[in-house]
Amino acid sequence: MQTEFPNQPGYAPAGALERPNPVCRRCFRISHYGEFTPVELPEASYQAVVREALAQADQIVYVLDVFDINGSLVPNLAALLANRAVHLAVNKVDVLPAEVEPEALRQWIRRVVESAGVKVADVWFVSAATGSGIGELMDGLAHGDGTRVCVVGMANVGKSTLLNQLIRRSGPDAKPQFTTSRMPGTTLGMTRAKIVLQGGRTLTLMDTPGLIEGHRVTDFLCADCLKATVPATRLRPRVYQLDSGQTLFLGGFARLDFESGAHQPVVCYVSNDLVVHRTKLERADAFWESHQDDLLQVPCAACRARLGPLQPHRVWSDRARVNPGQRTADGLRIGRAGGDIVLPGLGWITLFGAAFAGRLYVPDGVVARVRPRLI
Numbered sequence: 001m002q003t004e005f006p007n008q009p010g011y012a013p014a015g016a017l018e019r020p021n022p023v024c025r026r027c028f029r030i031s032h033y034g035e036f037t038p039v040e041l042p043e044a045s046y047q048a049v050v051r052e053a054l055a056q057a058d059q060i061v062y063v064l065d066v067f068d069i070n071g072s073l074v075p076n077l078a079a080l081l082a083n084r085a086v087h088l089a090v091n092k093v094d095v096l097p098a099e100v101e102p103e104a105l106r107q108w109i110r111r112v113v114e115s116a117g118v119k120v121a122d123v124w125f126v127s128a129a130t131g132s133g134i135g136e137l138m139d140g141l142a143h144g145d146g147t148r149v150c151v152v153g154m155a156n157v158g159k160s161t162l163l164n165q166l167i168r169r170s171g172p173d174a175k176p177q178f179t180t181s182r183m184p185g186t187t188l189g190m191t192r193a194k195i196v197l198q199g200g201r202t203l204t205l206m207d208t209p210g211l212i213e214g215h216r217v218t219d220f221l222c223a224d225c226l227k228a229t230v231p232a233t234r235l236r237p238r239v240y241q242l243d244s245g246q247t248l249f250l251g252g253f254a255r256l257d258f259e260s261g262a263h264q265p266v267v268c269y270v271s272n273d274l275v276v277h278r279t280k281l282e283r284a285d286a287f288w289e290s291h292q293d294d295l296l297q298v299p300c301a302a303c304r305a306r307l308g309p310l311q312p313h314r315v316w317s318d319r320a321r322v323n324p325g326q327r328t329a330d331g332l333r334i335g336r337a338g339g340d341i342v343l344p345g346l347g348w349i350t351l352f353g354a355a356f357a358g359r360l361y362v363p364d365g366v367v368a369r370v371r372p373r374l375i
């Protein structure tokens with residue numbers, strides 16, 4: 001905390017420091033007015049803070065957003081961890097569709113994280129918002145080796161909300177101490193809190209900043225667009241029976257053109273507040289031009305400018321007849337068992353493996369990928 005430079009991290013007016021539990025002006029404004037002042041945190045500074053926190057930690061909780069597992073992997077974390085195993089806290093399970101099979105999901109997440117070089121001690125499904133699974137995670141930490149617990153994860157996966165839940169669970173008088181917000185990049189430095197567990201054992205919790213990589217659509221959005229895009233309630237599958245010659249718009253964020261193939265179901269798992277609109281492929285360009293500011297609702301013009309224009313990527317299924325020239329390196333291939341096309345920060349689209357050839361448009365820099373079907 002400092003009282004000299006209002007535009008730099010940790011600024012608080014001198015008077016604020018005399019109050020009990022002082023917070024910086026930025027956190028005060030986030031908590032009280034929902035206002036947000038972005039502060040740049042370069043990757044090198046991020047790594048320095050996380051390295052210092054890890055050096056002090058006995059146990060490490062790696063928080064992932066279940067809605068966006070690949071998008072919530074911290075780049076280069078394996079190097080910072082130097083072979084130490086983490087507790088994986090898979091957060092926001094309250095938004096998962098009820099049909100997801102937890103054991104298959106657990107195994108898939110473990111594989112994804114381990115293939116990024118990170119050793120996994122155990123996997124906990126939690127919802128920091130509702131508190132589900134938090135008691136179990138707390139028991140796991142209480143029985144783990146050592147009392148200093150460091151929490152790492154990308155911006156907006158719910159680290160601070162999770163820590164506040166752990167604090168709340170530690171006793172009726174415990175007060176949440178970490179500032180949370182919908183905006184990525186709320187936590188800038190390492191912050192600490194102590195909690196006392198049943199039986200008197202004390203844990204020291206250390207929050208770390210979240211990295212913003214710019215690969216998720218949510219890394220570019222204003223508070224209003226985030227509200228419509230980040231799911232706050234359980235995802236309702238939206239099923240479309242598609243024929244070739246049709247296009248699906250996911251708000252103004254993405255567009256799936258079905259150029260040729262068999263009649264088939266396509267399921268969209270995105271925020272219930274996001275508009276999904278089907279139209280004829282031949283009319284899709286005109287629709288896009290005229291309806292970004294009304295029917296499609298989000299992103300707003302300012303967020304669109306930050307996201308940049310949509311870029312097309314080929315999509316084909318193994319059952320589709322496509323010539324080799326259409327199988328581009330940046331394309332998305334759907335196997336015979338189907339797959340989920342994951343749109344980082346936005347959700348996913350499930351195809352079931354029928355013949356499909358077309359194009360997916362996403363903002364430049366947002367990397368869509370295919371994973372095995374969750375459902």
Ligand code: GDP
Pocket residue numbers: 091092093094095126127128129130153154155156157158159160161162179180181182183184185186187210231232233
């Ligand atoms: P951090 O940047 O990782 O510290 O993330 P925050 O704790 O500030 O949370 C980011 C956003 O995710 C906020 O809008 C939270 O309300 C939301 N959030 C956090 N945990 C959950 C959860 O378990 N479920 C849901 N639906 N939203 C959550």
